[in-house]
Amino acid sequence: MPSRALTYPLFDADNHLYETREALTKYLPKEYDGAIEYVTVRDRTKIAIRGRISEYIPNPTFDVVARPGAMEEYFKVGNPDGKTRREIFGEPMHSIPAFREPGPRLELMDRLGVQRSLMFPTLASLIEERMKDDPELIHAVVHSLNQWLHETWGFTYKDRIFTVPVISLPIVEQAVDELNWVVERGARAILVRPAPVPGYGGTRSFALPEFDPFWQRVVQTGVLVALHSSDSGYANYANDWEGRRREFLPFKPNAFRQVHEWRPIEDAVTSLICHGALSRFPELKIAVIENGASWVEPVLGRLADVHKKMPHEFQEDPVQVLRRNIHISPFWEEDMARLGDLIGIERVLFGSDYPHPEGLADPVTYVDHLTRLSEEDKAKVMGGNLARLIDA
Numbered sequence: 001m002p003s004r005a006l007t008y009p010l011f012d013a014d015n016h017l018y019e020t021r022e023a024l025t026k027y028l029p030k031e032y033d034g035a036i037e038y039v040t041v042r043d044r045t046k047i048a049i050r051g052r053i054s055e056y057i058p059n060p061t062f063d064v065v066a067r068p069g070a071m072e073e074y075f076k077v078g079n080p081d082g083k084t085r086r087e088i089f090g091e092p093m094h095s096i097p098a099f100r101e102p103g104p105r106l107e108l109m110d111r112l113g114v115q116r117s118l119m120f121p122t123l124a125s126l127i128e129e130r131m132k133d134d135p136e137l138i139h140a141v142v143h144s145l146n147q148w149l150h151e152t153w154g155f156t157y158k159d160r161i162f163t164v165p166v167i168s169l170p171i172v173e174q175a176v177d178e179l180n181w182v183v184e185r186g187a188r189a190i191l192v193r194p195a196p197v198p199g200y201g202g203t204r205s206f207a208l209p210e211f212d213p214f215w216q217r218v219v220q221t222g223v224l225v226a227l228h229s230s231d232s233g234y235a236n237y238a239n240d241w242e243g244r245r246r247e248f249l250p251f252k253p254n255a256f257r258q259v260h261e262w263r264p265i266e267d268a269v270t271s272l273i274c275h276g277a278l279s280r281f282p283e284l285k286i287a288v289i290e291n292g293a294s295w296v297e298p299v300l301g302r303l304a305d306v307h308k309k310m311p312h313e314f315q316e317d318p319v320q321v322l323r324r325n326i327h328i329s330p331f332w333e334e335d336m337a338r339l340g341d342l343i344g345i346e347r348v349l350f351g352s353d354y355p356h357p358e359g360l361a362d363p364v365t366y367v368d369h370l371t372r373l374s375e376e377d378k379a380k381v382m383g384g385n386l387a388r389l390i391d392a
Contacts, residue, residue, distance in 0.1 A: 004364065005113060007375075011383035011390075012363055013329045014228075014289050014351030015117040017153065017163070018062035018099045019145075023123060027147040032140055035131075047123075049130040056126045056231060062099070064092045068354055069361025075333050089357055099355060102157040109160070112354070113364045115383070116390075118189055118226065119163040120289070121149060122356075125193075125230040128168055132198035132233070135170030139178070142168045146182055155187040162390060164189045164226055169197045169206050175214050179221065188390050189224040194268035194291070195232035203233075206268075207275035215281045222285075224389050229290040232264035265291040266299055269326060273303065278325045279315035285389050286326050289351055293330035293339045300342060323347070327389065332360060336381065337372035345373070350382045 024036050037048045038061070046053045047060040059065070066089040074088050097104035102119075109117065124145060131138045146165040149155070153163040165182040167190045169175045182190065196203035197211075204210070218225060265288060272278050272286065303318040323343050329351035330339050340348050350366050353359025360366060370378045 006364065006367060006382065008379035009115040009383045009387075010113060010350065010364065011386040012114050012117040012352050012354065013287065013349040013386050014353045014359070015114075015119050015161075016122050016353070016356055017105070017119055018065060018095055019121055019123045019148075020100065020152075021061055023121070023148045023152075024127070024141055024145055027144040029140055029144075032137060035137060036141065047126075049126075052130070054126060054130060056130075057123065060123060062095050062122070065095055065099070065355070066357035067091070067093050067361070068357070069359060070357035072361065075331070075358070102153045102161050102163075106158065106160060112362070114352075116160045116387070117162070118289075118386070118390075119153065119161050120191060120226070120228055121145065121164070121166065124166045124191065125228075127166070128193055128195070128198060129231045129233045132203070135199055138168050138170055138198065139174045142166050143178060143181070146178065150182075150185050155182060155185055162188050164191045164228075166191045166193075168193070169211060169214060170199045172211055172214055175211075176217050179214065179217055179223075183221045183223060187223060189226050189287075190218075191226050191228050193230045193232065194227040194265050194288075195230065195234075205271040205275050207271045207273075207277035209276075209280075211277070212280060215277055215284060219281050219283050222392060224285045224287055226287045226289050227265065227268055227291070229265075234264050262291060262295040266295045269322065270299060270303070272325075273318045273321050274313070276315055278321050282321075282324065284325055285392075287349060287386075287389065288326060288328045289349075290329065290353060293328050293334050296328065296339060296342055327385065332366050332369045336370055340373070340377065340381075345377045345380055346385055346388075348381045349386050 021038055028035065035050055038045055039048050039053065041053060045059070045061050046055070047057070048054065070089045079088065098108040127141055128138055131141065149163055149165055153161070155163050155165060157163065165187050167175055167178055169192070179190065192206065197206045269288065278284055300319055300322065303322065307314055307318050326343065327347045327349055328339065328343065329349040330336055336348055352363035352366055354363050367378055367382055370381060373381065
């Protein structure tokens with residue numbers, strides 16, 4: 001049960017479902033048979049992408065998962081005892097129907113005191129980076145996943161659970177087609193990976209004019225664009241410094257990568273501004289989810305400095321563009337009042353990351369970290385701001 005009932009409705013910007021084994025493959029065209037497989041390695045099930053085993057998600061079946069909020073103490077006080085990740089996670093649990101199906105999840109939300117939520121897939125975060133040299137395969141797998149999401153969860157379940165389909169951008173025309181497909185079936189938000197877009201000629205920014213037909217259609221549909229934490233591919237840059245090539249493993253971080261953890265979202269937001277997409281399409285609604293907010297103040301400072309020196313490179317003041325278009329869901333342990341001062345409290349979104357171990361076991365306790373805000377502003381952060389974006 002929630003720790004208390006609040007006087008205003010909660011709209012959680014960061015909830016997750018756990019996919020079943022068939023999520024990526026049930027609707028995958030026959031020509032891609034074998035592109036994604038589940039294999040057994042030393043009595044453990046792993047996912048293999050085009051024959052290469054990935055350790056990105058330790059248990060991709062999600063039959064057994066870490067308990068919600070298992071890492072709360074870690075984020076509250078750090079890790080002074082040097083515990084291993086396994087020790088921090090503690091005793092795991094078997095997945096429950098509420099992690100897999102919308103009906104039981106709605107019942108769980110009632111018990112948690114959450115009225116509405118954005119519902120993100122979990123397995124989706126590994127797709128693009130492991131297929132970046134095959135844009136056609138990326139689009140095929142993304143569409144297969146979206147078909148499964150629509151069949152299993154729907155994109156708008158009882159106007160309370162808004163499942164977020166994935167849109168990948170390597171081939172712009174296919175991205176527009178995918179956007180149209182999900183919107184026609186009720187999607188109110190879409191997930192775009194905050195990373196360079198893979199393509200036949202290499203990677204490039206999704207904010208370049210090449211992608212304007214996609215962003216124009218996003219504006220026309222009114223959907224919210226969620227830049228949710230994913231495998232951005234930046235581990236390759238870290239590998240250049242560390243002298244080794246290995247897959248990015250989010251549950252086995254090291255100090256060097258942790259220091260630069262927010263580079264992908266910094267670059268993604270900066271690209272949207274500096275490459276002009278947010279000035280060409282000022283009505284775009286962008287929500288930064290599960291990327292924290294520690295990067296915001298330094299980025300605002302750098303944008304202001306560059307604009308002062310190179311105003312001719314911008315269509316408008318880049319600091320004001322960020323404050324106009326970018327909404328951010330900070331981690332509970334961050335200074336929400338300070339973030340409100342930087343971008344406006346109307347741009348701050350509550351997100352619990354439930355039921356992931358990095359999130360909150362009791363989502364309503366997020367409000368306990370809004371101590372410097374008025375009751376009116378708490379209501380905005382805990383649900384009013386996201387309701388405005390989704391219901392508009």
